[in-house]
Amino acid sequence: MMDREAAVPALDSDEDCTLSSEEDSDSDDEYLHFEERLDPKEDVIPDECGKNGAKEPVAKRAKADKQPTLSWKTETDIDVAPQALRFLPKREPGPQLKPRDAHSAMSLFKMFFSESAVLTLCRNTNAQAAKSRAKGRKYKCTLKSIRDYWRQDSLFSVPFPATVMSRDRYLTISWNLHMSHPGADKENDRKRGTAEHDCLFRVRPLMDTIRLACKTIYHPRRNLAVNEGVVACKANTEMTQCMKATPTRWGFKLFVLADSSNGYTVDFAVYTGKNSFPTGHGLSYDAVMSLLDRIVLGSGYHVYMDNFYTSPKLLTDLFALKFGACGTYRDNRKGCPQDAANSLTSKSARGSMRWIRDEHLVFVKWMDAREVSVCSTIHAAQTGDTMQRRVKTQNGWRTKSFPCPAPVIAYNQHMGGVGLSDQLLQYYTAQHKTMKWYRKLFPHFLDIAATNAYIVHKELYGNMSHKEFMEELITELFPGAGQASDATAGRRICALCKAKSGKRQDTPWNCQACDVHLCVQLKRNCFLDWHKVV
Template structure:
């Protein structure tokens, strides 16, 4: 396709009637189908006519030039460390904005909610940028040390004790920051705001950063991903084929060669941010929106049967995007195929599309503008003949390149920072933080000059160390010992350990409630504490009783 023709196509779009979506049996996206409430302007994808025949045509696909593909030149150098690359995605300006929202939300809560007498918010002080980075490091570290509850990471029980958490941040401080974590200006939602407004700043920052950091190679794919969430939520989806079946659905665009995530769209029903194309339906509009910045360079796109349709293939072909994917046989404009026996295939053509039906264990329908009707060898061997099994080349190519998004989910499954919370937007934020971590890992692998390529787990551990080294010392804030009913120091009963448990003054000349007196419902304060147990106690008789009687 000539450049003048491409420009004419891109400039020739017109505004037409309201958007009408195509329903799908695999995913509950019925909220897309509401033309009466849709306010965004639709774009015509053009009218297409299809005349299917068994006569093959010559496929003419222009070659792809990968000269400009790869890491953005202004983004990173070949000597960048793990922390430098991660800070490109989560820069200090971005974290500073989150810190501002978090501190504002704490002030809003204090003004509008009655705080309990012994609430952790009584000891709140404003969060800083170094402290927020330390908070992120602790969240990442928790994925490598699984516990039943958050509090157990700070346990003094010898079987659970891990001193690193207490040295980075106190338990109460971590839980308070997690509870006050916020990503927008606090207050009731207005009519103009959508359900995504609570998390819109991290979402928009991530999408823009992903686009600016990497230019994809020839092959890209689009697939669904899901952020697990089983709470009450209007946009919660059910995807039976995913490992986490309930949650927040994302439409993800991924580069096949590098595994880098290029863009994503959060499904929000009728409020989903899409450029609606009149003849493509909901699924086609998702694809067209994700690919808006990648037209005109002859890339190859791999999609599954929720997106594929003859109209979408023509629409993308006119914009120099070649497609390959499975397709539902009942899609509009799809041809009618014959009944086939196992191993048989049938191909029908409507320039520039080839539609194929191949009978294996079940019927498989493919739609492609890349391949011919040819068979190719696979890696599996036929036990009867000893020769490689044969499959259509379009299916072999599809199986090879379609799994990039699932591979990202698999890599994150064992190291994701998602915390158990009733706030859905916090889960989505931590998933976005995981995506930043994963993309920075892929970038780091590309920038490595030698053959050394660390594993994702090793990269995450090194990043945690570098975050602590740079921001850990800046975020240290001395806190008073806790008088809550936390897990107690079991070594206080050991005969040889008594020499370490001696009375000392409470820091800053403060007074705290005696722990034993509080158990007896006596209101008594003291200036003394056990420095080892970090428990406030009356010198006489509570100090002796606490260390001798269980």
């Protein structure tokens, strides 16, 4: 059997490299860092010979000797922030929906996972099933964890799934689930190894639909965060990556742009290999640039990122496009101050800071429990802000305030957008085991649609927890609950709740036959109770 690690193409092969000479000095280290998320202190830029111990070329040393010696300034020196960019979003930030319209959990979900997407999915799934039948395939029920939902004994009995469809029907659909047409897949597969081949062809129809919906239905607020997400997958494809430093050893990497205020996924891109973003400036540079569309977003946004993405060139180019940026950085990145005098040392007191300004770009070092390096085109180096830390004294632990640079405070405040997005996605995920790589991405797209729908619902109404929203969504998607009802008449008082308890319970659901509003929720299904009596 082929070794699993040998089956995945190396990320830093010379054959796939398309980087410009300007970025060659840190590109290899960049990909290594992306693959394993190395500690910044361990990141070492390979020299031209490819060996860390090799001697530096004479011409390179002479060039370095001519560079002026920089000196770090201290917290007593005054820094002036660059001129603030005007925030000019293309649309008013927030949900792009009419406030007077009522929006149920299902109606919001369908904005991301549209009727046309469902029809395409059904058509291509049926085509795949027909292809499988033509090959004489017979499906045997071997997925024990899935089959448990249809068991009838007292321990595992779950009545709901069997009311929707039979076990064998569900498994057959699951095994034949297909987002692209099987015939078109063949044509795309013939192009493998050429520039015309699309690695994501089998998920492209649904992925493009959801990406467009993410950018259309909601416009983000000013602070954005860029980071990567992970979809666990052990399928043997050129797109799955080995992530040795994470609990998810194998999977797909996604670059994600999120609204820092609520975790809304504004856009995402699946990493398919080193040539995914061939603009010639390195993977981290291209990933950020591909997610920030000025035509869609507008200008004046503040983008936060971690040290995998941050580089002086990226922040400078973003500033030229009227995007402010802030992020932690690695000292060995090209263009970052490295041998400057008066830098922090391991003996520097907690709260000590140093900074260097290069026009609109400021580099800041701050001593916390360990040294923190941040650069920004938004902030002044320090504005007198402080940060509290628990420190050990002779009388025990106590809270103490330390001076803290403005970029560090802003980074801590806004960088959690993608982390919040990933956290919300994991709460009620649709993921389950499958052998096909595209069926691992399919439920992740569903999770993005459902989570974004919840965030929009919360922005509009703010009266429902994430769990309650998912329960209502499942109930509304259940065919029996909505056959004779609709959610287009606006929110009104539930007739049954008013009659039974005198309480006001607003609901968007209206029975077309009885012309009354009735609740449709998992714990309170007034729609069914009303019609048992009528």
